[in-house]
Amino acid sequence: MLVAVLALQGDFAEHEAVFKRLDVPTCQLRQKRDLEQHFDALILPGGESTVQGKLLRDLDMFEPLRNRIRDGLPVMATCAGSILLARQLLDDPAVHFGTMGISVRRNAYGRQLSSFHTTGTFAGLKDVPMSFIRAPQIEFCLPGVEVLAEHDGRITAVRQGKQLAMTFHPELSGDTRIAAYFLSEML
Numbered sequence: 219m220l221v222a223v224l225a226l227q228g229d230f231a232e233h234e235a236v237f238k239r240l241d242v243p244t245c246q247l248r249q250k251r252d253l254e255q256h257f258d259a260l261i262l263p264g265g266e267s268t269v270q271g272k273l274l275r276d277l278d279m280f281e282p283l284r285n286r287i288r289d290g291l292p293v294m295a296t297c298a299g300s301i302l303l304a305r306q307l308l309d310d311p312a313v314h315f316g317t318m319g320i321s322v323r324r325n326a327y328g329r330q331l332s333s334f335h336t337t338g339t340f341a342g343l344k345d346v347p348m349s350f351i352r353a354p355q356i357e358f359c360l361p362g363v364e365v366l367a368e369h370d371g372r373i374t375a376v377r378q379g380k381q382l383a384m385t386f387h388p389e390l391s392g393d394t395r396i397a398a399y400f401l402s403e404m405l
């Protein structure tokens with residue numbers, strides 16, 4: 219099994235570290251020719267979605283990756299990554315991959331709450347550490363999207379088929395359970 223981590227911008231190294239702890243090999247996707255190797259899953263890290271979307275397009279990686287996701291490649295997205303997957307951005311005309319039936323508002327927590335740390339339940343897993351950093355909010359889900367976690371009445375993690383998206387960063391805590399869930403439930 220090989221997990222590919224989009225490594226254009228953001229906290230891709232932290233995601234690689236989580237899979238290393240699980241003894242799962244990873245490779246970095248940095249340029250178009252990195253897409254030629256075989257990989258079984260894709261990680262879209264947190265960071266800045268506008269920058270990631272621009273680099274994906276500038277490097278000609280956007281279409282091939284969107285096609286792979288549409289064809290059912292298992293994908294796990296955190297924070298900016300979930301913005302890349304969303305079908306609609308509220309207050310923002312941009313759409314990136316648009317493969318997931320969610321409407322997302324960027325930087326939805328306002329200034330004071332823009333970054334915080336909490337623990338919560340994710341798909342029945344208890345006390346999972348969750349770091350929110352200038353996090354988006356998932357405001358609407360289309361049918362077929364299953365809610366896996368919420369915090370203070372806000373949806374924070376969703377799944378649709380082989381796509382898993384969350385608005386927080388599980389990879390910053392050293393807790394490997396969400397990555398393990400992704401591998402066992404979606405590959």
Ligand code: GLN
Nearest residue numbers: 264265266267297298352
């Ligand atoms: N605010 C960022 C964006 O809009 C996401 C932040 C993150 O990934 N931690 O893309």
